[in-house]
Amino acid sequence: MLLCPVFLHRRRLTLSKASYFRRYWQLYALLSLPLIYFLIFRYGPMYGVQIAFKDFNLFKGIGGSEWIGFDAFREVFGMREFYSTLRNTFMLNFLDLIISFPAPIILAIMLYEIKSVWFKKISQTILYIPHFISWVIIGGIVYQLFGNQSGMVNGVLESMGLNTIPFLTEKNPWLITYLFTGVWQSAGWGTILYLAALTGINRELFEAAEVDGATRLKKIRYITLPSIKPTIVTLLILNLGKMVSIGFDRPYIIGNTAVREYSDVLSTFVYRIGLESGQYTLATVVGLFQAVVGLIFILGSNYISKKVTGNGIL
């Protein structure tokens, strides 16, 4: 673990201040630039969070605007849209978890069972590619595949004499499109951690099972799966901890005004009311709400994960 107590070392430091500095000044010099970066670009915005409690005015600036206490919070908690975006955030994350979480597990087990090294390598190379594709490009591809007029899928449906499906413009079919892109993008990349856990299996277990006459499926059921169970449980709990946080690109790009009832989530809501409508204070309140609840979720899930599996991110 990274966080080992520094106090233990302090007692052993017999160097004088001057010789300590002579030995270590280069390290402080190296550290100074990144630290300045963190103070300005990571802690700077935290200073700006105060506008959630202020009647922010662009001309008066962050420091000069007047304090209004929790007025903006009251206003946000009275907005119908706030609750619908909160619900959508939970809904999309939850459905994503159900659909996208098992896929890499199954895929990793299938890859693990493949004996041909070159086939496995090529498969992995291709399966990882979607992870590196931006949501903008995915959005372009999705349009080409699922559009109403020129989409390939609807073209095929039409040529088979079936009805076309409005994958992009009606909320329930859109949900399928959204979830589909998630599986497509993340399933391959998600196998990496499971494959890493699988390389740790003791091969003798399989040999012993073979002597006992176990079939391949039985071996998967009783050896492979149990050995990645800790990884599965840890990742599941940690994923539950990310329920309130949602990226901006995916819902913003795959979504559109026709399906806003489902596609508007906290991150796109903040962008819309903040940068498009200029209601900086309200948008900051929503962002702060998301950050604080997100922090509670992450710390909570991390605590549970440590209790259950002994693994955590902290």
Add this chain to the structure above:
Amino acid sequence: MMSERTSNRIFDIVNIACVTLFVLFCLAPFLHVIAVSLSSNRAITSGEVTIFPIEVNWNAYIQVFTNNAMIRSLIFTIILTVATTVLCMLFTIAAAYPLTKSKLKGRMLFMYVIIITMFFSGGIIPEYLLIRDLHMIDSVWSLILPGLVSPFNLIILISFFNNIPPSLEESAEIDGSSHFRTLMSIVLPLSMPVMATLALFYAVGRWNGFQDSLMYINNPDLYPLQLKLFQMVQNNMVSELTQMEGASRTALTPESLKAATVIFATVPILLVYPWLQKYFVSGVMLGAVKG
């Protein structure tokens, strides 16, 4: 009762078939877009094109490559990505190396300063106001500086540095090598795999980055490729929505041109990524195990 060998064989065949299906599932969208980019407009609008091009022609690519704005955006994005990656790596290394020295006073404080930012951030509105107050709206720096050090990547690098046998560094120090020289001549040469991984992560992040340019860049000359592409996708969306109300689509860019643009923006990543694959798998694991 089936013999064990046949049942094994059946299992292998079914398994390989399933994996192949999934691989095709990953590839099919690309194949379709490539097919569209190479097909004639007649074939595309009549819906004949699936994953094989029909009436092959290169017009769409010729149009993309002769479009000055597109080529400029590509060159700008490449320069931006390279510059960002170099700066990110320099800053990440500069932060990681000192933080592996357990005798460094204040080390834990610095660690906390960095780790806190992984779990809490000001949010995009205060970030936007900061960039505005720094007068970086419509400046390339707004796309480079805010993401200079990713705490996640930093921790991967610290873990990797920590795994280098301390005896190597100590012997260099006994020989009178300064920290700076030890870093350059011993630590960095031993860390090439993880450096390649992190450089790939930073480069892909910048190449694919979109929200920051949407927020900070209004000058079309400074549009990264993704933002240009986004506007194209959004026009698609608008047409998709207005079409429902019966508007005509005559003013739209041809499908093949859109497809060619998508391929145009994807290929640079595909050119770089496979060469680094063997490195980043171990990099990802380091990040996940330690964290």
